[in-house]
Amino acid sequence: MSRLDDLRDEITEALRRNQADYLEIRLEESQTSRLQYRGKELENISKTASMGGNARAMAKGAWGFVSFNQMDHLREKADLAARQASLAGKETSQLAPVSPVVDVVPPVIKKDPTAIPLQEKKQLLDEYNDILLSQPRIQTSILFYSDSYKRTIFASSEGSFIERSKIDVMLRAAAIAREGSEVQQASLSIGSNGDFRAVENLHQQIKEIGQRAGELLSAPPAKSGEYTVVLDPVLAGVFAHEAFGHLSESDFVYEDQRMREIMTLGRRFGSKHLNIVDDPTLPGLRGSYKYDDEGVPAASTCLIREGVLVGRLHSRETAAKMGEKTTGHARALDYHFPPIVRMSNTFIEPSSFSLEELLADIQEGVYAKNWYGGTTSMEMFTFSAAEVYRIREGKIAELLRPVVLTGNLFVTLENIDAIGNDLDMNQGGGCGKGMQVPLPVSNGSPHIRLRHCLVGGR
Amino acid sequence: MERILSLAKKKAEEAEVFSVSAEETPVIFETNRLKQLQTRESQIIALRIVRKGRIGFSLTTQRDEAAALVSRAAEVAEFGAESRFELPATNSSANVPVYDPQVESMRLEQMVELGEAVIQQVRQHTPDLVCDGSITRGLLSIHLWNSRGGEATYRKSLCQVVLNGTLIRDTDMLFVGDSDSSCHPIYDATWIAHSMIEQLDLARNIATAPAGELPVIFTPRGVASAFYAPLAVAFNGRIVWQGVSPLGKRRGELVFDQKFHLQDDATLPFCPRSRPCDDEGVPSRRIVLVDQGRVQDFLYDLQTAGLAGTRSTGSGSRVNGGLPMPSPSALVIGEGNASWEEMVKDIKLGLIVDQLMGAEQTNVLGGEFGGNVLLGYKVENGEVVGRVKDTMVSGNIYQILREIVALGKERRWIAGGMLHTPAIYCPRLTVGRSQSHYSGTGK
Numbered sequence: 001m002s003r004l005d006d007l008r009d010e011i012t013e014a015l016r017r018n019q020a021d022y023l024e025i026r027l028e029e030s031q032t033s034r035l036q037y038r039g040k041e042l043e044n045i046s047k048t049a050s051m052g053g054n055a056r057a058m059a060k061g062a063w064g065f066v067s068f069n070q071m072d073h074l075r076e077k078a079d080l081a082a083r084q085a086s087l088a089g090k091e092t093s094q095l096a097p098v099s100p101v102v103d104v105v106p107p108v109i110k111k112d113p114t115a116i117p118l119q120e121k122k123q124l125l126d127e128y129n130d131i132l133l134s135q136p137r138i139q140t141s142i143l144f145y146s147d148s149y150k151r152t153i154f155a156s157s158e159g160s161f162i163e164r165s166k167i168d169v170m171l172r173a174a175a176i177a178r179e180g181s182e183v184q185q186a187s188l189s190i191g192s193n194g195d196f197r198a199v200e201n202l203h204q205q206i207k208e209i210g211q212r213a214g215e216l217l218s219a220p221p222a223k224s225g226e227y228t229v230v231l232d233p234v235l236a237g238v239f240a241h242e243a244f245g246h247l248s249e250s251d252f253v254y255e256d257q258r259m260r261e262i263m264t265l266g267r268r269f270g271s272k273h274l275n276i277v278d279d280p281t282l283p284g285l286r287g288s289y290k291y292d293d294e295g296v297p298a299a300s301t302c303l304i305r306e307g308v309l310v311g312r313l314h315s316r317e318t319a320a321k322m323g324e325k326t327t328g329h330a331r332a333l334d335y336h337f338p339p340i341v342r343m344s345n346t347f348i349e350p351s352s353f354s355l356e357e358l359l360a361d362i363q364e365g366v367y368a369k370n371w372y373g374g375t376t377s378m379e380m381f382t383f384s385a386a387e388v389y390r391i392r393e394g395k396i397a398e399l400l401r402p403v404v405l406t407g408n409l410f411v412t413l414e415n416i417d418a419i420g421n422d423l424d425m426n427q428g429g430g431c432g433k434g435m436q437v438p439l440p441v442s443n444g445s446p447h448i449r450l451r452h453c454l455v456g457g458r
Numbered sequence: 459m460e461r462i463l464s465l466a467k468k469k470a471e472e473a474e475v476f477s478v479s480a481e482e483t484p485v486i487f488e489t490n491r492l493k494q495l496q497t498r499e500s501q502i503i504a505l506r507i508v509r510k511g512r513i514g515f516s517l518t519t520q521r522d523e524a525a526a527l528v529s530r531a532a533e534v535a536e537f538g539a540e541s542r543f544e545l546p547a548t549n550s551s552a553n554v555p556v557y558d559p560q561v562e563s564m565r566l567e568q569m570v571e572l573g574e575a576v577i578q579q580v581r582q583h584t585p586d587l588v589c590d591g592s593i594t595r596g597l598l599s600i601h602l603w604n605s606r607g608g609e610a611t612y613r614k615s616l617c618q619v620v621l622n623g624t625l626i627r628d629t630d631m632l633f634v635g636d637s638d639s640s641c642h643p644i645y646d647a648t649w650i651a652h653s654m655i656e657q658l659d660l661a662r663n664i665a666t667a668p669a670g671e672l673p674v675i676f677t678p679r680g681v682a683s684a685f686y687a688p689l690a691v692a693f694n695g696r697i698v699w700q701g702v703s704p705l706g707k708r709r710g711e712l713v714f715d716q717k718f719h720l721q722d723d724a725t726l727p728f729c730p731r732s733r734p735c736d737d738e739g740v741p742s743r744r745i746v747l748v749d750q751g752r753v754q755d756f757l758y759d760l761q762t763a764g765l766a767g768t769r770s771t772g773s774g775s776r777v778n779g780g781l782p783m784p785s786p787s788a789l790v791i792g793e794g795n796a797s798w799e800e801m802v803k804d805i806k807l808g809l810i811v812d813q814l815m816g817a818e819q820t821n822v823l824g825g826e827f828g829g830n831v832l833l834g835y836k837v838e839n840g841e842v843v844g845r846v847k848d849t850m851v852s853g854n855i856y857q858i859l860r861e862i863v864a865l866g867k868e869r870r871w872i873a874g875g876m877l878h879t880p881a882i883y884c885p886r887l888t889v890g891r892s893q894s895h896y897s898g899t900g901k
Contacts, residue, residue: 045534
């Protein structure tokens with residue numbers, strides 16, 4: 001039992017008195033442990049606790065939203081959200097119908113990170129740090145570890161009452177090399193839904209980033225221009241997320257007539273072998289969940305089937321306004337924010353090619369691995385590779401400096417001319433939209449080959 | 459709060475309680491109309507202790523969790539970093555006004571009307587433009603107490619207006635927008651409408667982007683998107699102490715063009731990033747970082763200053779109440795003497811960069827930036843001939859800012875008050891362009 005459970009009667013009472021078209025209350029408590037090294041200095045070690053909540057109401061087609069840390073006077077807060085909604089609303093409320101759900105969703109726990117003593121976590125980071133700092137030309141390191149346990153109660157005026165718990169683990173490691181005023185870095189980012197083992201036994205990978213950072217000091221930059229590019233599963237996953245995933249979020253589309261025309265179901269975006277799926281129901285990934293933050297059951301959603309747009313991600317409002325089925329993709333970073341349409345686990349389905357086959361007929365190209373980040377404006381997107389090699393005569397050749405790649409949605413998906421057979425899901429990313437960052441998601445893909453990809457360089 | 463401090467003093471040599479309470483009221487517009495009203499109240503109480511010479515830290519959102527807060531901080535202090543600082547015993551802060559009671563009395567109706575007025579004005583010019591935006595008023599209360607008797611308390615008011623517009627023609631998307639923020643209330647945002655209309659006019663035609671090594675003018679917004687992140691890390695005392703700032707060993711050296719001046723200033727009255735003292739109670743002051751191209755100073759908080767054997771510059775900042783780290787308050791780049799027209803006229807073939815996308819997602823520590831030109835214009839024979847697309851620029855600030863043709867004589871605030879800068883005109887930058895322009899309807 002926790003303090004959230006003491007609030008059950010107050011939640012029920014606030015919802016019963018509701019005057020708005022729709023009202024929901026979401027309360028949350030969390031505990032987080034963090035450790036961060038910079039070089040030899042354990043810069044941050046902390047244990048923090050947080051509790052807060054929000055009330056969200058819809059009236060006449062508009063929303064009111066009140067978030068808070070003081071857990072008393074829930075009814076007044078719910079009333080304020082309802083008043084705000086009526087003040088803003090001038091139309092008719094539309095929310096896709098869902099059956100009320102009463103359920104308890106326990107956390108996925110394999111090796112529970114929250115049960116491991118701080119001493120042991122520190123020991124693991126010490127081992128990794130020693131490896132990083134002993135590589136040639138390494139000036140310093142950054143190691144960041146966090147685990148958090150989060151419990152949420154969601155209740156709506158339609159009768160839903162859902163308790164959910166989730167444990168998230170993250171490890172980021174960066175090696176920073178320096179020679180004179182030249183600074184280069186290489187990094188690694190790993191996450192897991194409830195399994196500490198994901199961040200254990202990474203000694204070999206840690207050593208590799210240490211070595212690579214040093215090697216980057218003498219690596220040449222790429223020359224700016226268009227190349228045939230092969231992306232590894234990690235970077236191809238980021239590509240799928242940025243290049244297409246965000247545009248499938250219906251809140252960018254639902255009230256904008258021109259966007260609706262561009263995103264008409266049935267439109268061709270890529271060639272026949274391209275399939276993109278978003279699936280929160282995959283077991284145990286960082287973007288996995290049973291219900292979204294509107295209490296809607298999560299559903300696997302095919303976005304692109306054989307190159308053609310066949311589906312999109314919805315909140316209850318976007319589904320209602322577009323006359324489509326709910327998919328359960330309304331997610332909130334935490335109680336400070338209302339849910340908005342987000343991805344979960346997004347991936348390109350595998351096809352038949354081996355990496356060797358993808359590389360075989362490339363005379364001069366770029367092999368890009370691992371991510372620094374990615375961003376999109378819908379039409380244009382960029383994604384950046386942290387580990388880049390030249391491809392020469394069908395073979396991976398020398399290491400290059402990190403590059404930013406960019407593309408245009410309406411061209412680039414069609415330029416994927418071959419898809420590999422080695423699907424892998426990357427658990428190390430966090431997605432940002434509006435102010436809500438980083439939301440746990442996973443991305444994945446097999447190796448893919450892109451023709452005419454614009455690569456930044458010198 | 460006093461209870462937390464007195465409990466902590468029983469378990470530790472030194473203790474410091476930092477609390478922030480905030481109330482924000484955003485009015486949110488979507489697809490040209492009012493969509494959402496919000497009230498966001500939040501509270502964070504952070505405790506930092508020094509126990510057996512080591513730092514412990516914890517935070518909570520609940521006022522009544524003093525005992526748990528203290529015991530968590532004590533638990534982690536066993537492993538914490540060695541303390542290298544003394545908490546300031548003074549309670550003297552710089553005289554920096556950041557609170558205007560008028561912000562609190564802004565009525566929701568006024569805020570709604572302000573947003574509606576801008577949207578109406580811009581859509582009168584371009585009826586197909588779809589606008590989103592927000593008008594926010596907010597109040598922050600900051601309190602700091604420490605076991606050496608140091609204390610700081612201040613309130614800050616904030617008002618922010620953000621408006622963005624998207625114009626779609628076939629699959630071409632044009633993004634325009636601007637924003638304003640202040641500790642004073644904002645009652646009139648007509649200038650944002652004018653700025654958006656100017657962007658729409660300049661972007662009306664699409665021009666074939668040039669490629670190669672070309673002269674580039676970064677508008678103030680372009681300066682923010684390309685240079686802010688690499689500059690902010692390079693002057694961070696913690697990065698310098700780690701030995702990975704390219705500037706670390708170059709204090710006093712001529713690193714940038716002699717026309718380049720940079721300072722960090724938290725003392726400007728009623729600026730959103732100003733404050734009478736930093737998040738450790740050290741009084742704010744103006745810090746000259748670059749004078750006539752020469753590196754002068756770096757930014758320090760207490761612990762970093764202790765490690766580096768220097769004094770805090772009053773730059774300790776806490777993100778979401780976490781442990782203090784050195785961070786710029788408001789970076790201010792000195793103005794030059796060129797008018798906008800003079801700079802544009804000077805270019806035979808080149809580019810104006812107004813918004814870069816993804817520029818920070820590369821090796822910023824090494825000074826790199828690179829991204830897609832989300833909003834930028836081609837200049838031919840001294841005139842803007844249209845918007846460029848499918849274009850990216852990349853470079854390194856230690857090369858680009860080494861040689862500057864000119865800085866604009868007018869400056870403006872960007873990014874919620876994080877940067878005050880003129881336009882910067884650089885002689886050459888690598889510009890890449892995609893050959894495969896999208897031309898069909900694709901349906």
